[in-house]
Amino acid sequence: MDGAMEVDSPDQRGTKRPVEETELSEPARPKRIKALDPDVVNKIAAGEIIVAPMHALKELIENAVDAGSTSLEVLVKDGGLKLLQITDNGHGIDREDLPILCERFTTSKLKEFEDLTSIGTYGFRGEALASISHIAHLTVTTKTAGSSCAWRAHYGDGKLVPAKPGQNAAPKATAGRGGTQITVEDLFYNIPTRRRAFRSSSEEYAKILDVVGRYAVHCAGVAFSCRKHGDSGVSISTPSSATTVDRIRQIHGSAVANELVEFEIAEKKLGFQASGLATNANYHVKKTVILLFINHRAVESTAVKRAIEQTYSTFLPKGGHPFIYLDLEIEPQRVDVNVHPTKREVNFLNEEEIIEMVCSEIRSKLAQVDESRTFLTQTLLPGVQIETIQPGPESALSGEGVASNKTASTPKTPATKRPYENNLVRTDSKVRKITSMLTQAPISSPSHLGASAEAGASVSSILDDGLQYETTDRQPLRIALTSIKALRSSVRAAMHNTLTEMFASHTYVGLVDERRRLAAVQSGVKLYLVDYGLACNEFFYQVGLTDFGNFGVIKLDPPPKLVDLLNIAAESEQQAHPTEADDDTQAIFSNAAEVVARSLIERREMLDEYFSMQINPEGELLTVPLLLKGYVPSLAKLPRFLLRLGPYVDWSGEEETRGLLHARTTSHPPTTPASNDAGDTNSGDTATAQEDPLIQARRQQMARMLEYAVFPAIRSRLVATSRMLQGVVEVADLKGLYRVFERC
Incomplete structure (x- = not known):
């Protein structure tokens, strides 16, 4: 049949086919490893250190300053490629040191490797002059204080070379002043590809001026000057006495x-x-x-x-x-x-x-200094009439004008395009907020924890009311646990960009409903209701990951017994989950408190190191972690948190950190006693007036902490995840409201 595919006959299947002769040849052997020629090694090293003329000049300036110079003169030709010369008045170089001056790793600043930990000079490896000598013609003229004359030496490839062919390569005596003059000529003459890479000499000269300018600003007591070859004037000149x-x-x-x-x-x-x-x-x-x-x-x-x-x-x-x-x-x-x-x-x-x-x-x-700004103004042409605002006696402080005077001399500020009202965004946190329109609850005692801050008090004084902070000399720990790194990566992977931007640019408006844990925030021209319990749960979990092992501590004085706290939690759990087998349930809960207490005491060193939970051998809880300065969590949740460390945490591996952090953060979101009570306890002034002063104080403290501690921290640190979408609802859009009003 035409077009039928050719197939192998059954007797040919599984048989060896002949191969080409080239396939039968021996495989290519790997190339042998050989040591590079020293000249190639030196040129490679020079190319790493001296990338451009500016790098050569930087090394020479640092050597000159190390030599105790108080005056440096730089001369440049063709952007440093043709000529780069620096003259200083330092202590110079001894005649005996000139033969090895340009050899690699010859230095007067290091003797042992340990000296690197205390190096206080610019150069220390002895590679600058050696690298320059391999890619340029180098000449050094130097004179020390005790020498009767100066000495001039020429270098090539790290060694002394004669000034002219046939002459002796040894340094020659010459006239000169105290200090050192280093002349670099024909930079990159033997590396044509590097030399062709420079586009223009003016661009390289600008980079050289930047290097000289940086050290001229920093090196107090040292005079700097830099000029082009052939120019009578200098590009940079700073005296040694200049501030x-x-x-x-x-x-x-x-x-x-x-x-x-x-x-x-x-x-x-x-x-x-x-x-x-x-x-x-x-x-x-x-x-x-x-x-x-x-x-x-x-x-x-x-x-x-x-x-x-x-x-x-x-x-x-x-x-x-x-x-x-x-x-x-x-x-x-x-x-x-x-x-x-x-x-x-x-x-x-x-x-x-x-x-x-x-x-x-x-x-x-x-x-x-941000209280005053200066602005440039332009004088009007002669003959132009000027309208000014003449302030009256009452408008002198308010800045409002009440009369016009065409003969005055101050020009009126030119009008700017007024933005539409529906695009205005709140930019000042001091602007009146919606909470100022609400009726304030009376304060029964000015000395309790919830006392209002006086007008004009700083945020720190508002948050530190009744709190005392101490700083320690403890060095931060560098945590390298793979579990922590994995948990941090999972947070970044779940990041919701739009929601994160909303929290990063929001302005806190006020507390809306304590029982439902709702707060209002504004971002742009939109108003949102946020479940701050859900937001705080995610925020404190992320704080636990970023500050893991470096938490602050809240000291408990007097320290409570772990068993007592766990018994309180066990009784609460038993009342919340009644069963028919009351005797068995009561025994389980009573045993659970003792088992969890023993487990925590056994692991107290790890809890102290990673979570700042200090427990003494007697079973007393001394401290709990402080996740955010200015924020005091509800200690009423402490017994339940300790009880959850028993069945909800796997202590067998590194992944225990996830359970511990979740248990810690679920007990950290802000709540008030009023939010846990049944019934409408804050439905009117009568209920508020009859409220316990301690509960009322806690409510006011919580409102202050949300406004001045929690939400500012959320704005700067929170990475909003996708699961937080269920806790954010848009309730108003200024542009949409304007469209509604226009139809009305």
């Missing part, structure tokens, strides 16, 4: 220097101190400028830049960025500087805590 602000003024301009705010912070526990200058809200540019020095070494840090930009986002207009000079000094044993070939990046301990403290200090300084 830091003057140096910033000369390099970055008066617009920056006139708006600087000084800040300073130190913390012995973290082993650091920071100081610097930051621009206030009157100055902003399109790109953030950060002069960051860690232990006097110019470095870059994405984390620092991101944190500073976030700090300024509330002070500057959209698209505006600040200027920052930050000098961060950290104990040498806490810093690892040997993590990058050019030492552009460093690692140090407690990075997040240090950055947060620095940003907090900058934020406080900005808040102090």
